Amino acid sequence: MTTTYTIEEAKSGRAGCKKCKEKISKDELRIGTHSEIEDRPTMSAWNHLECFQMPRKFKSEFENNADFLAEHVDDHTAEKVLGDTEGVDNIASKMGTRVPDKKRKQVDANPVLGKIKNNAGLLDAAEDSDGPAKKKLKISDLEKMQATIYTKYATMKVAEMQDVLKWNRTPHSGKKDEILLRIIDGETYGRLSKCPICINGNMRYEEAKVICKGFYNEETSGREVCTLVMEPDKVPRLTWYDHDPSDEEIEAMDAEFDAARPSTDSKVPQTFLEAIRLDIEWDTSTHPAVKKTSTALAEYIVSDNSPLAIPKDANAIKIRKAIGPLMLENMDKSMEEIIQVIVDKYGLTGEKTKAAKLQMEAVASVVTIEANAKVYNILNELSKAYYKESNTNAGNSYKKVCNAVKDLDFEITIDNAKGLGGGKKTKIAGIGKKSAEYMFEFLSTGRLEKLEEKKAAQE
8 A cells, every 4th residue: 555645725625634524624725645555546535734643654754744744745735835945844833733632622612712722832833843933834913912822821720810800800700711712802902991882881802702782771770782793903992901900000990991981971171160260250159140150151151162062053042941950959069060060961072072983983893884884873872862761662672773774784775764664575674664764864864853852852
């Protein structure tokens, strides 16, 4: 019997690996063992590079995989991967690095972690080999980084890894693989902050994505659903700590979190306070005095110099009617404290712009078709408005509509919007007639009357 060996790109993806029994993908490099017996067809067995080990009979003849490849393996690849020393070394470094079957089943139950562990094995093999490791590996810098992080934490006990997540205020429950992946994600990109779509939900790493499922709203005594699903490198990140943070570092964490949170609330700008002191005779000692002060303050708030993010259709009369009751409720407080209450109500122009930008960027990454981001966002705002008035059922209903919009593989237009809520051929699951009409209204006018009504009633 004569045995020969070849390396080539898999032709169809139908052949399975002799060792791990998994399919070898089309165009993936594979090594074949071909046995020729007189008067019988040639028998071929194929292996992934990582599953193929140099046969025992050659181990006394050759010191390493590279010598075996150069001497006994015929190169049938299109690019002649064994055409030079660098190519031979690269293939040699991958041979036999896959985890043995029993152990691999435990790790590869999570394919993301399985790939990272496999890359860690390649790094170890390259470091143990002669010559510069850089020339023997063709994995990205990101893959190298995550493989190194894996090696750093993989031997830790679960309790120790959970401590790392606790230091970074990250969910720490789950199986070892899930905990390890959260650490790898955090050390690669940074710790996660609040959700840029629902504002109050906590983002978390799950199944190679960053998600947010919403939060419990204590004011409405109901859960607000969120549909955020983003790539790990697309979401805002904060500093990650691989050690128990000191008191000073904890203060820095708090400050960083507050600065990065996409909130519309903000402290009162000192320039705003100084302008009020100079231009307004402040007096909240009596009801008539509050009326006079609120009238003057309303005039200033609607001026071009005001930093408040007031509604576009607001005028001094509307503003006075809105802030007058607030001032009466807080007559016993200082001017600074009352102004803070008003700023909390309206928010600051710059902060609202920043929050809106972050939200739209998040929404654009969520929807399948980016052009549908504005429709998704307006329906998401409507859902929030219902949640705010404690109508959890309606809030959840419009979240379901958002989910349907998110998954559409075509653009919603004026021409097709109404059909999404009805019609045998155009109906989309999760979108009702009313929702479709709202989409049509928004695309036609740029606004949603129902949403405007609710915002006005909730001011």
